[in-house]
Amino acid sequence: MDIPFLDSWRKRRGGGQHATLATAFEKDPEGVAALLSECALLRTRAEAAGVRLDDTPRSLEALDQLPPRWREDPEELPWIGNDAGLYLGTVIVRTVPGTVWDVLPAGRPVVRLASGRELDVVAAGLDWAVTGSPELSQRYGEAAEG
Numbered sequence: 001m002d003i004p005f006l007d008s009w010r011k012r013r014g015g016g017q018h019a020t021l022a023t024a025f026e027k028d029p030e031g032v033a034a035l036l037s038e039c040a041l042l043r044t045r046a047e048a049a050g051v052r053l054d055d056t057p058r059s060l061e062a063l064d065q066l067p068p069r070w071r072e073d074p075e076e077l078p079w080i081g082n083d084a085g086l087y088l089g090t091v092i093v094r095t096v097p098g099t100v101w102d103v104l105p106a107g108r109p110v111v112r113l114a115s116g117r118e119l120d121v122v123a124a125g126l127d128w129a130v131t132g133s134p135e136l137s138q139r140y141g142e143a144a145e146g
Contacts, residue, residue: 025103033101036109037090042083045070053087055094057144060136063087068132077129085125088136092119092143099143115146 025032037055042063046053051062063084070080089111093099098114111119124139 021107021109022103022105025101029101032103032109033090033093036086036101039083039087039090041076041079042087045080055091057091057095057137057140060088060091060140064128064132064135064137068129070129078126081126081129082122083125084128084136085120085122088125088139089119089121091140092121096144111143113143113146117146119143 021032039053043053046063046066049066051059051066053059053063070076086109089101089109092111093101096113100112101109102112102118103109108120109122111121113119119139121139124134125136127134128136128139
């Protein structure tokens with residue numbers, strides 16, 4: 001949506017460029033990767049269930065075994081799914097050689113495999129949170145194969 005007075009306000013505040021995740025990623029990819037790896041809500045829920053998220057494939061298997069109590073809370077469900085996808089991406093980037101985070105121009109974080117293929121990990125996390133399938137560990141296995 002084009003709102004002219006907002007464009008003028010932004011220009012007075014130090015530039016007309018929109019502050020997006022994509023522009024932040026261009027300036028500081030390591031900082032954005034650290035931000036994406038936080039997954040605070042998922043880490044809190046996992047810890048409460050006795051699951052330690054240590055950014056390894058084994059922790060994805062442990063998440064797959066959690067009872068999906070988040071499905072009882074329609075407000076929490078999308079946030080858990082988003083965090084699960086970002087956590088999946090974090091594990092992939094940290095353990096699969098040649099993979100990196102990328103942020104599409106629209107601001108969607110994806111994982112880019114060494115082959116060049118993009119994985120929409122947030123969509124995968126949302127699918128997992130809503131239906132339980134495919135499992136996060138299965139998605140990881142597919143990414144590890146390339």
